[in-house]
Amino acid sequence: MSQMSSSTTAPVSVRPLRVALIGNPNTGKSTLFNALAGMRVRTGNYPGVTVEQKTGRADWAGTPIELIDLPGTYSLSPRSPDEMVTVDVLTGCGSQPRPDVVICICNATALERNLFLVTQVQEIGLPTVVCLNMWDAALRAQLKISIEALSEELGVPVVTTAALKRTGFQELQDAVLQQYQTSQRLSASGLSFPVVMTLTQPVQDEITNLTDWLVLADCPQLLRCPFLISRSLLDPGGSVEQRIIQATSTAYAEQLNAARKRLADKSLEVPAAESMLRYRRIGQILQRVITASPASQRSLTDRLDAILTHRFLGLLICIAVMLLVFSTINWFSAPLSDGIDGSMGWLSDQVASLLSPGPLRSLLTEGVIAGVGGVLVFLPQISLLFLFIAVLEDCGYMARAAFMMDRVMAFAGLSGRSFLPLMSSFACAVPGIMATRVIEDRRDRFVTILIAPLMSCSARLPVYLLMTGLFVPNISYLNGLLPLRAIVLLCISMLGLVVAIPVAYVLRKTFFKGEPSTFLMELPEYRLPSVRVTAHRVWDSGKAFVQQAGTLIFATSIIVWAAGSFPGSHERRFELMTEIESLDVAAETDANGVRAAELSEQLNAENAKLLENSILGRTGHLIEPLVRPLGWDWRLGIGVVASFPAREVIVATLGTIFSLGSDVDEENEGLHGALAGATWPDGRPLFNLPVSISVMVFFALCAQCVSTLVIIRRETNSWRWPLFSFVYMTVLAWIGAFLAYQIGMQLTTLSS
């Protein structure tokens, strides 16, 4: 950004100029926003809705600028609270004052469709600058667009940019500042910025009528702006209509119906009339503006689509791309996550070597460091998934994948856009739920978020491996090709998916009722993704996760640590730990080694006793009547309660309860032996095949993962939905486990 030397442009006030960016999807709006705002971007949520609010700071010729990135939209006809945000920002009806200048970003190669939104924005009466982005692509396509003619027709400055090549920014900034000064001059002489009406006289007359009525009805001044009144008239059942009716009376609905009836009599049927009037006006504008448009030759996009969405080839390529994405994520995130685990372990050891065993060391190593690790361990997966999402979306392939998979997702009442988030959830629901941001439809998005945790994530695997390894007979069919354990593993991994389909169906019919999900989607032109934009998106997602979800996940791990440690006197435990650490063990067979082994056994027993008497342990006892019908005793009950932070924790918890120390994993021989040998007080073995299947079914369907619940809270902006997820999944898990155990026991009795 070049600094203008003149001091005349410097503003008198310190308040930054509020500049809003609005445009259709696929216009390069985010790229432009990022380029204009640099790294000084803040993301948050608009109050009460799930729309991400992105603002950035910039300095143009000495003028401080606050950039507001509005969600991509085809129109200003809000039909949901999420869509209402854009209208609220532009009209100043929300929590913030209206912007000083609005930039309408258009895709220069699809001007006809893009001008629709421009004509709507011009009816608000805000100082506007029209920005024709992707100008380089228009030139390549040999489109001849007269900027002067367009500017004359619209009555606002028009500038051309190529956001990816970072050209035209200076002209855009100058035009914005100039428009602002024009509006300041107008207001100094008592005028406001002109409203440009595309709607014809009969519609305007009705708006005037309605305004008069609203004045008499004591409608708040803010809602009486002509633009909102026109929206209430033109969007039957829309958000503006509802809001004005709420603010005044249902009599307004009658006024609207009468007005619509009068318009229909003049063959201006609402809502069709608006689109027809606008496109007719756009047609007139473009007749003058587009002086040459190349003969309709088959574009590169068309030729690529013939291959990439081909009946057989397209599907094969799609499967190959998904395999590539997920195997790469697996390949790279596993060592990275292990590295994070490793460094946390190292840090723990360092703390342990500095501090003697005691409450502080316990808090630091078992609470704080484990908590930080529990947050950071997700980062590699989230970053990699968002890297792929950014690339696939920016190059245009994501829309094609959704297009091809739509038919499959329609079975669950969802659309193709839910495909990738659900696929991702097979690795981990946390990035999967974050990925639902690509779903525009709010109801589809919420249903996808709520069923994503049912997909079998990698944290369930240790539980499955432990249970199948122990209690499923090691036999195989078809000459060893088909091991029974593999079949059980596959079935249990598919269970969540199978259950998710009816769950999605029911959610669609109850909490998210309404018009069936649609699949009206634009397929953008293929283009090369930009490194800069991709880097931005990966950085944003990582930052959002650590800042907004990480803190909560961290806090929960501390709370669970405390619940597992208190109440109880840890003195004996710390004594044992101190003694073990003071022993100089040269070999396991020498006197010290034998003593250390003895002490470790005592320590494990002490740990088990402490856990049993802690809040967690008491809760486990308390819920025993609840888990009895599943074939479980209180120890499994503690396991389930303690694994609330994360499913895989159950393995370590079982290790502690069965007095083996907490360092066991699913391969541990001691744990296998302890579980196989565990009995009820009357001597019956605790575990058998039905019990182990009921444990697996429970963990397949339950919501024992704090990170998932926290991320649901972040993405839905309310505690209602994580609570809902937890309750419905726990109920499902209990019923599933109950059926598995009871049916399993019946079959066992029958066969014996």
Add this chain to the structure above:
Amino acid sequence: MQTTRLADLKPGESGIVTAVAGIGRLAARLMEMGMVPGATVNVLRKAPLGDPVQYRVRGAVISMRSAEAACISVCAETEFSRQDLPDSMRDSSRLALVAG
């Protein structure tokens, strides 16, 4: 004028929109994206599983399900004339400048 449903056109065929049924969200969204009476629509191709279908309208490619395309009526390009549009859509309009 002989009209058919857009959903009944095959890939490679094209037509001119004569009407969009309904007043709900879907109809409104279709029309905002350019599916208004008088617009030319080309059917590009079907998804591998037969649904949804890609269409070209007003220079952009959009995809929709057959169920959605069923609410759009089209006629052959040769059969369409301006006279089929409502009166209010035929007269010329002018830019109205309203001082706030």
